[in-house]
Amino acid sequence: MKNLAISVGVGVLVWFLPSPAGVSAQAWHLLAIFLSTIVGIITTPLPLGAVAMLGLATTMLTKTLTFPQAFSAFASEIPWLIAIAFWLSGGFIKSGLGKRVAYNIVSLFGKTTLGLTYSLVFAEALLAPAIPSVAARSGGIFFPLAKALCLACGSDPAKGTEKKMGAYVMKTCFQTSCISSAMFITAMAANPLAVDLARSTLGSTISWGAWALAGLVPGLICLVSVPLILYVIYPPEMKDTPDAPKKAQEELKALGPLSTDEKLTAGALAITVGLWIFGGSIGVNAVAAALVGLAIMLITNVTTWKECLSNNQAWDTLTWFAALIAMATFLNKFGFIQWFSTQVVNLVSSFGLAWQPAFAVIVLLYFYSHYLFASGAAHIGAMYTAFLSVAIACGTPGMLAAIALGQLSNVMGCLSTYGIGSAPPYFGAGYVPQSKWYQLGFILSIFYIAVWLIAGGAWWKVIGLW
Template sequence: MNNEKSLRSKLWQGIFCIIVGVIIWFLPVPAGISPQAWHLLAIFAATIVGFILHPLPIGAISIIACTALVILQVLKAEEALAGFSNTTIWLIVSAFMFAEGFIKTGLGKRIAYLLLAKFGTSSLRVAYVISTADFIIAPFTPSNTARGGGIIFPIVNSICSAIGANPNEKTNHRTASFFIFSSYCAVITSACIFLTGASNNALAASLSKTLFGITITWTDWFIACIVPGIILSIITPWLLYKIINPELKSTPKARELSAKKLVEMGPMSGKEKLLCGIFLCALLLWATSPIHGIDSAFVALLGLSAMLIAHIIDWDDVLHQKGAWDVLIWMGVLVNMAAYLSKLGLMDYFANAVGSSLGDTSWLIMLIVLSIVYVYAHYGLASNSAHVMALFGTFSAVLITAGAPALGVLIILGVLANSCSFLTHYGCGVTPIFFGANYMSQGQWWKIGFLISTMHIVVWLLIGLPWMKLIGFF
């Protein structure tokens, strides 16, 4: 019965997506817009609604949309498939493979346990150690679900058990709540700092290139985000410590558990050592890209090649990385549609229309207002990528047309698409994993999440924007 209801619900959701596209398709085409651009907008809008409602997996929706573009003669076949050559998308695909290496070899867990065994003497220190471990792993794990759910959460959940916490009992409940939520915050904050820390960052970078002709490199994103990101990484655990007030201040059990786990893992394997070397070389090549000129995607592909040659991962591991190939499909289709919307003049038309309606409002005031709307709109969304697809291009176009510094605005809005994840217990793919530990009620999660999201807006605008100006980004 429940399956029937679910199928019926998804059917109606799919019909609604089609209705949205049909309505836009047959509306009168505004003056100054070509019928081709308008029909492309209809398919694009239906696709976005599909990404939000999920009547089918987003990869399946993308295939349907790509097919519709050609069948309905909106784009030629070679135009509809052009997005799959996007190098930023291939950067993320390759980074997914690095994530597989970290999980398969156990290097990610080893890094976390080494730090905990040495520094995890108090509850607050445990939070900072987890944050540090996630920061180290994040450049090569562009999936919050893979990094948070596959590496960080199992470690933190084990620590909660080691201190005697249980979701159904009162013992050390606040301490477990602190560990769980601070670890979740660490995962999202790391995603803000690195272009390869989350797939939606790559989507924002791709849209920046296709819509505005602005290339955001891995190094650009890192330099722009490192200072406000570190400030948030320092402030957040301390603030949560004060708000949640864990019962345990000293945590010798965390150190004991970590030391035990390290013994169980044994000495560092040859593959782990090789992965460390590849990891460091890739970071060095990304940081020096202005000198050698190798595209960031091909640095990542070089690392993937090295992992395959060294048998750190094998080709079956690559084939089984469903998340990577899913990203390639839906991002390739979506970014390509956005690119053609820009080429056909629709984005400029919309930005100019909205800009004219706002009159002489300064771009800074507009940025503050739109950032608030942009973040809190996530109450109605459960995907950071859907958030970027729905709002990033439009909001960026309005601000850039109003005279805002393009690079600064694009990075800020790209980052805030991660920051909004704190708001709800369904904020992004990894959120239900941490919330599902059942150490925090929905009400508590939403209240604290609202506070952390608001703090992110303040820090990224008040510190992030001036920092970008100081380093010459605008």
């Protein structure tokens, strides 16, 4: 009730403050409800979907939005793509294909702690384009694998041996899951939301290939560097892991030959990913592509509709994503985003900076405000459009700004124990103390921003984004 009172209190306070010059009363009241909903999503007095429903109810009771306006985003493709992504990942995990791929890679490259960690990092990155949920991919597939391997090598928090190798492995796998999520539109459930918001701002769509190409260089630099950086500043006590390949081979032997469900899942995901990449040229959008893969899994009973219905996270996410999209959309239509962008533009412009340093300032403000959010999706829904508009107004090329902010919306999950879906399982395993988690996250965040703006900026010049 305390958290609910805080959420409501924020909304009431903003509601009764006088609206600034240039902002209509309707826009200001919607902002109050929107901020109240965001605070509720951060503090979670109720499940996120329930918080969103309270927000939508308030918009209608106060006549700030009509019913068609409040529920307009439920007809949008983005929330449904996210829900289907959860259902697809459920089939992928249930079939056992994810574990098989991971164990094969570990069996080949896991003889040392560093080699084992790299095998986990690149196995996760390899699967990233095919599983549009970092929580399902990293938390559902690779976290159990990483923990099992750490325990097999004698690294167990319950025995006080977490630093033997587990602390290093867990922290590294978590950090790189933020990077792999940034590299592909289909690697994190909220990335399509950023694409949708960018389309409404720019009037053009970020393609799957353009996003992946832009993230290739900064992403690979980080995937290669982060295990080495943590190996120096947070090293494992045990450098060699001769048992890891054997453990993986034992698990593969236990799995047996490729099952029919695994073959069907592989085929379904291959078709879906192929359509995600090439479907635009034949008029197949991302949702239709995802539905093709889901239909194959449903028809072949790899997954069932009952299992889809019981996936509470999918339905909860569908609900609150749609609510946030609706409110954010009408904040833009009512003119608030334009007003806010003008204020920030005036502030940044007063510094007299060229667009490059101005964009760096915008990135820093956007990135570190993520400490206030328990979800990358919530952050994107609340702030992406405004900061993209500010960046463009300061002279930043639109496509560059849209892709950079979209990718960094994943990377900034590195900061906290709650900022992205892969954080809770890795932190909850008990290998890394909370203070060390935040310390290392902040240190690496500086490295990430430098790589994305410097190495990424140079790469984006080569590929013509500016």
